Amino acid sequence: MADGATRAPSAVATAAAAGPAQETVRTPRTDPPAGPAAAAARRRGISWRQRLEIAVLVAPALVLMVVFVAWPVLRAVQWSFFTWKGYGPLVDFVGLANYVSILTNDVFHGAVRHNLFVVVASIVLQLPLGLAIALLLNRPMYGQGVLRTIVFVPYVLAEVIAGVVWFQLLQPRYGVIDAWLERFGLSGPAQGWLGTPELALYAVMIVLTWKYLGMAVILMLAGLQGIPHDVTEAAEIDGASWWQTQWRITIPLLGPTMRTWAFLSMIGSLQLFDMVWILTRGGPANATTTMATFLLTEGQRRANYGIASAASVVLFVIALVMALTYQRFILSRDNTVDSPRRGKR
Amino acid sequence: MLLTACGSDAGGNGGSSDGDGVTITWWHNSNNEPGLGYYQQVAEDFMADNPGVTIEISAMQHEDMGTKLDAAMQSGDMPDIFMERGGGEMADKIDAGLIRDLTDDAAETIEKLGGSVAGWTLDGRTYALPFSIGVVGFWYNTALFEEAGITDTPTTMDELFETIDALKAAGIDPISVGAGEGWPAAHYWYYFALRECSEEALNTAVSSLQFDDPCFIRAGEALEELIAAEPFNPGFLSTPAQAGATSASGLLATGKVAMELAGHWEPGVMQGLTDDGQGLGENTGWFPFPTTPTGEGDPTAALGGGDAWALSGDAPDEALEFIEYLLSDKVQQGFAENDMGLPTNPAAVDSISDPALAGLLEVRDSAPYVQLYLDTAFGQAVGGAMNDEIALLFAGQATAQDVVDAIEQAAGTAG
Numbered sequence: 163m164a165d166g167a168t169r170a171p172s173a174v175a176t177a178a179a180a181g182p183a184q185e186t187v188r189t190p191r192t193d194p195p196a197g198p199a200a201a202a203a204r205r206r207g208i209s210w211r212q213r214l215e216i217a218v219l220v221a222p223a224l225v226l227m228v229v230f231v232a233w234p235v236l237r238a239v240q241w242s243f244f245t246w247k248g249y250g251p252l253v254d255f256v257g258l259a260n261y262v263s264i265l266t267n268d269v270f271h272g273a274v275r276h277n278l279f280v281v282v283a284s285i286v287l288q289l290p291l292g293l294a295i296a297l298l299l300n301r302p303m304y305g306q307g308v309l310r311t312i313v314f315v316p317y318v319l320a321e322v323i324a325g326v327v328w329f330q331l332l333q334p335r336y337g338v339i340d341a342w343l344e345r346f347g348l349s350g351p352a353q354g355w356l357g358t359p360e361l362a363l364y365a366v367m368i369v370l371t372w373k374y375l376g377m378a379v380i381l382m383l384a385g386l387q388g389i390p391h392d393v394t395e396a397a398e399i400d401g402a403s404w405w406q407t408q409w410r411i412t413i414p415l416l417g418p419t420m421r422t423w424a425f426l427s428m429i430g431s432l433q434l435f436d437m438v439w440i441l442t443r444g445g446p447a448n449a450t451t452t453m454a455t456f457l458l459t460e461g462q463r464r465a466n467y468g469i470a471s472a473a474s475v476v477l478f479v480i481a482l483v484m485a486l487t488y489q490r491f492i493l494s495r496d497n498t499v500d501s502p503r504r505g506k507r
Numbered sequence: 508m509l510l511t512a513c514g515s516d517a518g519g520n521g522g523s524s525d526g527d528g529v530t531i532t533w534w535h536n537s538n539n540e541p542g543l544g545y546y547q548q549v550a551e552d553f554m555a556d557n558p559g560v561t562i563e564i565s566a567m568q569h570e571d572m573g574t575k576l577d578a579a580m581q582s583g584d585m586p587d588i589f590m591e592r593g594g595g596e597m598a599d600k601i602d603a604g605l606i607r608d609l610t611d612d613a614a615e616t617i618e619k620l621g622g623s624v625a626g627w628t629l630d631g632r633t634y635a636l637p638f639s640i641g642v643v644g645f646w647y648n649t650a651l652f653e654e655a656g657i658t659d660t661p662t663t664m665d666e667l668f669e670t671i672d673a674l675k676a677a678g679i680d681p682i683s684v685g686a687g688e689g690w691p692a693a694h695y696w697y698y699f700a701l702r703e704c705s706e707e708a709l710n711t712a713v714s715s716l717q718f719d720d721p722c723f724i725r726a727g728e729a730l731e732e733l734i735a736a737e738p739f740n741p742g743f744l745s746t747p748a749q750a751g752a753t754s755a756s757g758l759l760a761t762g763k764v765a766m767e768l769a770g771h772w773e774p775g776v777m778q779g780l781t782d783d784g785q786g787l788g789e790n791t792g793w794f795p796f797p798t799t800p801t802g803e804g805d806p807t808a809a810l811g812g813g814d815a816w817a818l819s820g821d822a823p824d825e826a827l828e829f830i831e832y833l834l835s836d837k838v839q840q841g842f843a844e845n846d847m848g849l850p851t852n853p854a855a856v857d858s859i860s861d862p863a864l865a866g867l868l869e870v871r872d873s874a875p876y877v878q879l880y881l882d883t884a885f886g887q888a889v890g891g892a893m894n895d896e897i898a899l900l901f902a903g904q905a906t907a908q909d910v911v912d913a914i915e916q917a918a919g920t921a922g
Contacts, residue, residue, distance in 0.1 A: 247888075249580040250603030269895075333753050334742035336763070354742030357687075359902060362745070445687055446744030447902035448895075462577070464891035465599070 235478070241471035248465045260472035270473065273444075273451040274480070276363060280370065280452070281431040281484075285424050287371050292378025293420070297408055299379070300386045310383065317376035325440030328369045332356050332441075356442050359449040366441055366450050373437065374430070378423055385419030386412065418496040425488055432481045453477040528559035531826045532586040534576065538566040541845040549841070553832055560825045580605055587826040591635040591817035593626035594879050595886025606634045607818040609827070616831045623851040626879045627815050636834050639848030640813030641771030642871045643694055643880075649792040651679050651765040660794035664729065667797045671738040674765050681738040683764040685748030685755035686901045689894035690882060694768055695733065696897045696910065697881045698810050699726035702802040706876055709804070713884050716918035718911045722803060727900065727907025729799050734901060740764050744902050749776050760786050768796070770811070771849055771867050791863050795870060809874040812883055813851070885918070892917035 208216075242261070245254040264270045299310055316324060331338045334354030343350050351358045355365040389412060397407045435454035438444060444451035444459065451459075453473060461470030537546055543566055550562040565586070567575065572590070579585045585605065591597055600606050609617065610632045617624055617633050627635040647660070652670075655677035661667040674681040686692035701709065704722035712718050740746060740758055747754040752761055759767045760777035767773070777786030798806040816830040832838060839855035842848065846861045849868050856872070859865045871877060882890025896913035899905035905913075 247599050247603070248577060249583075249600070249605060330751075330753065336753065352741055353744055357742035357745040359744070359904070442745055443687055445898065447899050447904045459891070462574075463887065465577075465887045 238471045238474050238478075241467055242475050244468050246467045248461075248467050256468065260468045261476070263469055264473050264476065269448050269451060270453075270456055270476075272448055273453045273456040276450060277432055277434065277452050277480075279363065280367065280434055281428050283367050284370065284374065284427050284431050287367070288375055288378045288427065289420065289424065291371070292375055292382055292423075293413070293416070295375070295379045296382030296386060297412070299383060310379075313379050314376040316373050317380070319373075321373070321436045322440055324373055325369075325437050328372075329356070329441055332365060353446070357446050359447045362442055362446055362449045366438055369441065370434075370437055374427070378427070381419055381423045382416060385416045388419075389415045421492055421496060425485075425493060428484060428488065429481065432477070432484065453480075528561060529823050529825045530561045530563060531588065531823065531829060532563045532565070533588040533826075533829070534565045534567065534572060534586045535590060536567055536569045536572050537847060538568055542847045545841060545845050545847070549833065549838055550829075553829055557825065557828070560829075562829065585819040587819055587822040588816055588830055589819070590814045591627065592812060592883050593635065593637075593815060594884040595889065596883060597627065597634060597817075598629055599886060601629060601634060604820050607820055607822055607827075608632050608634060609636065609818065612824075612827055613831055616834050619853075620834065620851050621853075623813075624815075626812065626884075627817075635815035635817035636830055637813050637815035637851045638834055638839070638842065639771075640811055640851055640871065640877065641849045642809040642811035642867060642874065642877060643698065643768060643770045644793055644795045644809075644867070644870070645766045646759060646769055646773045646777075646787075647766035647792045647794065648759065648762060648764075648787055648790050650790045651677075651762065652792070655679055655765070660792070661797050662794075664733075664797050664799050667733075668736055671736055675738075680740045680758075680764045681766065683740040683746065683755040683758040683767045684743050684901075685746045686739075686743050686898050687745045688748045689891075689898050690880075691748045691755055691768070692901045693882060693894040693897040694810065694880070695730050696726060696893075696900070697878070698768070698796045699729045699799065700881070701808055701810055701878050702726075702796065702799045702804045702806070703729065705803040706805065706808070709878060713878075713881070716885065716889065716915065718915060723911050724907045725799075725801060727910050730897075730900065731907060734903070739901075744898075749780075752780060754780070756780060762787075771864060774861070774863055775846075793863055793866055805875045807870075807874050809870060809877050810880065811871065811877045812880040814848070885914070889914060889917045 241252070243255060243257060244252050245256050245260075246252055295313060299306060299313070303309075332355045334340055334350060334352070334357060337350075337354070339355070340350040351361060356362050393411055393415070394407050397411050402410070433454055434452045435458070438450050438452055438455055439458075442450045444455040454477070457470045457473040457477065460466045460473060533550070535546060537543055546566070547564065550564055554560055554562055576586075576589055579589075580600065580603075591600075591606070597606065613633075613636060616636055620637065623637050623640055624633050624635075626640075627633055627637060645660075651674070652660075655670075655673045657670055657673050659666075661670045671681045684691050684695070700723055703726045704712070704720060708720040708722055712720065712723065740755070740763070743755075746758075749756045751757055755767055756769065756773060756776045757780045758764045759773075760780040769776075774786055774791060777791075778784050780786070795807070795809070816833055818826050818830065834852055836852060836854040839850045839852035840858040843850045843855045843858035844860060846859065846864060849864060849871060850856060850859070856868060859868060878884075882894055884890075885893065893910065893914045896905050896910045900907070900910055
């Protein structure tokens with residue numbers, strides 16, 4: 163659950179992110195294929211031996227997919243139509259009542275809003291910051307390696323440990339941050355940064371930015387290494403300043419990296435759980451609930467497994483729709499470039 | 508932890524029905540000394556007296572045990588003996604056939620425990636044997652009270668407000684509450700309901716989940732009045748209950764606040780939160796929840812709850828014998844001597860050594876009735892919704908009426 167790389171709270175959500183979305187990348191349904199004849203020819207070309215090989219090689223992954231992704235997703239869909247306490251037979255069929263209940267629930271609305279806020283704020287904050295830091299760290303300078311490491315350290319830290327540390331730093335009055343403020347004659351909010359409903363989500367957002375900025379920086383740096391030197395050199399020879407080179411050449415060429423990063427960030431934000439759980443448990447007064455904390459509260463703590471399952475299905479659908487939309491309209495630019503079928507045109 | 512004291516020598520001396528012997532699994536949460544060692548000894552004694560019976564003990568941290576127990580109930584692969592808190596949570600398990608009815612098979616022990624089994628009895632049938640029942644009240648730091656010039660502990664709400672003012676005047680945060688986790692805040696509402704409502708009104712509401720009696724609104728309003736006096740620690744809305752020095756218990760244990768509303772577990776929790784392992788030590792004090800001016804409830808009634816031993820639906824008779832042994836005079840006396848809780852067997856009441864716990868025991872046994880924590884009584888679904896709404900009331904985002912509405916809505920008894 164505490165998987166720092168994906169922030170994935172549930173197999174259901176991961177399925178939404180990874181499964182169908184990547185499927186579309188691999189097979190862009192743009193042109194009709196080369197015709198049935200070609201397909202038949204290809205099919206004839208595969209010997210039984212090769213088919214066996216394919217079956218043997220694919221089977222383990224397929225079995226894992228079915229057991230740990232497809233099966234739980236289907237079970238969640240099934241449970242979402244029942245009132246179920248978590249034990250005993252599944253008998254109390256309620257149709258869509260669980261969906262009605264969560265879609266009219268203010269706490270769930272709040273959770274969706276908070277998730278969307280984190281999606282947008284993560285990109286708005288981390289994209290320019292990450293890009294700026296990556297561009298700076300890409301210039302030859304003293305201590306470059308050390309600085310790159312320092313920027314990346316928060317991302318490597320276990321999410322729970324980072325969360326506990328920030329929780330203590332943000333404590334009212336006795337926390338380090340309030341103690342510093344006091345030294346300058348200022349005082350933090352009376353109820354603390356995490357205890358004031360109006361501030362808690364922003365406080366969580368700042369911690370998330372601290373935690374995940376390193377990821378953006380590293381990806382951008384990797385993208386920068388892929389930009390050929392001759393392009394920038396050519397620009398310099400033509401008299402472009404450093405700023406012009408970055409703005410007109412480097413950043414546009416970094417587009418695919420930024421779009422991929424934004425995709426990962428979006429999916430992570432939709433599934434946000436551990437940091438919120440450690441810092442606020444969704445409180446104070448439901449000010450920082452996310453869809454994942456909502457479904458955990460309903461399922462594990464209240465034993466409303468039907469409602470929790472319905473919430474997980476809604477989370478699945480939201481993540482799926484956003485992922486597919488993003489793939490279709492934004493990432494498709496990057497994918498079609500090296501698509502062989504398009505290439506023939 | 509695995510105890511394998513008994514061999515499986517076929518044709519052994521009497522004992523259980525078949526020669527291969529019986530293995531009983533037992534889950535408990537006494538995973539620290541002295542409880543850990545004591546329970547191990549108890550199991551070994553029982554096995555020595557009952558050849559052919561093997562008891563497999565799993566001692567777990569409390570939350571871990573809860574999680575594992577939920578999973579075990581879902582899979583149906585349950586331990587034979589487990590801890591049960593009673594109330595609505597238990598009712599769900601009974602419906603699913605996961606708990607063995609003990610009414611006839613353990614009649615003698617049930618009679619000995621008397622009224623204590625009420626929280627584990629449904630429609631006249633008893634499903635678990637309570638071994639520890641505690642009550643909730645204010646734990647306070649006697650040194651800080653002295654520093655603020657407070658000589659007597661408050662008995663009425665007016666006196667509590669005076670106490671709060673005196674502490675504030677002395678620059679001391681009066682009360683800590685772990686509202687971040689819901690239930691510690693909810694305990695205030697439960698207690699105000701206990702004070703405002705007559706026993707009859709309370710019982711009616713608990714069984715019907717209808718809160719028409721105006722006393723429940725008054726309970727919420729009394730709580731709003733207390734919150735308006737701002738007695739709570741800074742950041743109480745996100746304060747955890749017991750984890751770490753900045754939790755509600757930690758703030759009391761380290762002298763940062765003067766008091767906290769908590770159950771009999773509090774001294775033990777505080778001991779774990781200070782470096783010297785003493786908690787508040789000699790400065791530990793306790794007083795019952797104050798009375799309200801308009802209250803219709805008995806002023807000495809108490810809010811509480813406890814733990815009981817329950818058997819899975821298909822547990823063998825040997826497991827039943829063992830939990831009856833756990834509630835025998837001898838084992839309960841040892842339980843009390845080790846200060847593991849507040850014993851329910853009357854024969855063990857005098858064996859408790861900790862003075863704070865002994866005082867609590869007196870309050871518990873002199874109370875005309877002990878109301879089970881309302882969230883436990885209502886079950887997780889309704890209890891959780893209630894606790895969350897009460898936490899919103901602490902944040903000023905819900906009214907006294909909202910709390911009642913939230914409970915009825917979650918219970919499906921609204922309207």
